[in-house]
Amino acid sequence: MNLFLLHPEQHLEGDLWRLDERQSAHARTVLKLAEGDTCRAGVLNDGLGEARIESIKNNEITLSFKVDSNPPVPLPLNLVLALPRPKMLKRLLIDAASLGIKRIVLINAWKVDKSYWRTPNLKAGLLREKLLLGLEQAGDTVLPELIQAPRFRPFVEDDLDGWAGDGPRFLAHPGDHPSLPHELEGPATLAIGPEGGWTPFEVELLREHGFQTHRFGSRILRVETALPALVGALMRLP
Amino acid sequence: MNLFLLHPEQHLEGDLWRLDERQSAHARTVLKLAEGDTCRAGVLNDGLGEARIESIKNNEITLSFKVDSNPPVPLPLNLVLALPRPKMLKRLLIDAASLGIKRIVLINAWKVDKSYWRTPNLKAGLLREKLLLGLEQAGDTVLPELIQAPRFRPFVEDDLDGWAGDGPRFLAHPGDHPSLPHELEGPATLAIGPEGGWTPFEVELLREHGFQTHRFGSRILRVETALPALVGALMRLP
Numbered sequence: 001m002n003l004f005l006l007h008p009e010q011h012l013e014g015d016l017w018r019l020d021e022r023q024s025a026h027a028r029t030v031l032k033l034a035e036g037d038t039c040r041a042g043v044l045n046d047g048l049g050e051a052r053i054e055s056i057k058n059n060e061i062t063l064s065f066k067v068d069s070n071p072p073v074p075l076p077l078n079l080v081l082a083l084p085r086p087k088m089l090k091r092l093l094i095d096a097a098s099l100g101i102k103r104i105v106l107i108n109a110w111k112v113d114k115s116y117w118r119t120p121n122l123k124a125g126l127l128r129e130k131l132l133l134g135l136e137q138a139g140d141t142v143l144p145e146l147i148q149a150p151r152f153r154p155f156v157e158d159d160l161d162g163w164a165g166d167g168p169r170f171l172a173h174p175g176d177h178p179s180l181p182h183e184l185e186g187p188a189t190l191a192i193g194p195e196g197g198w199t200p201f202e203v204e205l206l207r208e209h210g211f212q213t214h215r216f217g218s219r220i221l222r223v224e225t226a227l228p229a230l231v232g233a234l235m236r237l238p
Numbered sequence: 239m240n241l242f243l244l245h246p247e248q249h250l251e252g253d254l255w256r257l258d259e260r261q262s263a264h265a266r267t268v269l270k271l272a273e274g275d276t277c278r279a280g281v282l283n284d285g286l287g288e289a290r291i292e293s294i295k296n297n298e299i300t301l302s303f304k305v306d307s308n309p310p311v312p313l314p315l316n317l318v319l320a321l322p323r324p325k326m327l328k329r330l331l332i333d334a335a336s337l338g339i340k341r342i343v344l345i346n347a348w349k350v351d352k353s354y355w356r357t358p359n360l361k362a363g364l365l366r367e368k369l370l371l372g373l374e375q376a377g378d379t380v381l382p383e384l385i386q387a388p389r390f391r392p393f394v395e396d397d398l399d400g401w402a403g404d405g406p407r408f409l410a411h412p413g414d415h416p417s418l419p420h421e422l423e424g425p426a427t428l429a430i431g432p433e434g435g436w437t438p439f440e441v442e443l444l445r446e447h448g449f450q451t452h453r454f455g456s457r458i459l460r461v462e463t464a465l466p467a468l469v470g471a472l473m474r475l476p
Binding site for chain 1: 240310311332333336337338375376377378417420421454455456457458459460463464465466467468469470471474475476
């Protein structure tokens, strides 16, 4: 947690804000803050600033805080992510948010286990919680937009163009393809398949919708390794 | 598990090998292999080949297998990693091994919690187990060399030059530094600091020993996100 990300309901009055339970625990046990200490804070979907601990009473911590700067520049990369295993999904959302990705679609694929779509992790509140952890890690305030596409073909055929916009679209896929480009400044769209990969039909449909297939080394990586590695390779991180 | 990694003690006679308990469970419950089916296998620190299931008896699975090809090309990157939290260490070792890194030093740093050096995870057998998982993921057989340097300064001053060799040495560090180079073919050495970063003294000592400081975006990433992102950015994956 590299900043306290404040939500509108934590606002008291004027410049005063209240930390929530998790933030208070972090302030006390990890940062060991005392009255008068300063720390970084930000308001959800707004700016950043320095906060001052005004009072610590019965585990309730009050800050004074004013926005004085912008959140970090977003990474102009849209992520099409085949729905991963629930445990992996949590980590991938934290990673994606911390890397600055702002637009994510969780999409179905032939090799996505059907049960993954029924997991309680897909509740909006839980997804949002992981994205917030990623923002806190990276000192960001801007919540990524996350949508779910439980049907692959209708999303790719009907919605992808509008969602992904104009930038180039990339697909890492084993085989004799050109190497992935490097240091793009975006906007761009990256598709990451399920464990076991996209089927030939899925690759073909993505190619018909503007995705270029690229080689990214010869090793089969776990999705949670592949996401940051691909983002680091493809994009110039702002 | 993208290959069965066979250890010398699993050899029976001639071309015959026995799967261990974990491999047998994977063969039965995930891959659902039957007698006569084929699968990928490799011998630790040797080559790869196709294996055939010869018999499945009382949970004991016997393969016939011959080496017919080389393991994937290693990534010519040495990794200097400040000892992370035990839970994170496990994932980082799997990631590093799956990315093809073959030389790792776990090093102390001011912001490494002293208790991390006393964790049972640092036993050689447990470290090796995580590295093997990474190899199985990536279809590799060559076990990385992993050493521990519980004292930062003596290692950097006395052992680093011999260990890291001739390639360039990189340190990602916040601040006004040149951007990280891209698509190196190696050899090279990358140092990754602890949560909270290297201290100014540590950065200075690493610079005195040939490390160039580079900027890698403005966001603070978790170490487990930073490792694959940095490797993807810096190296051309073979």
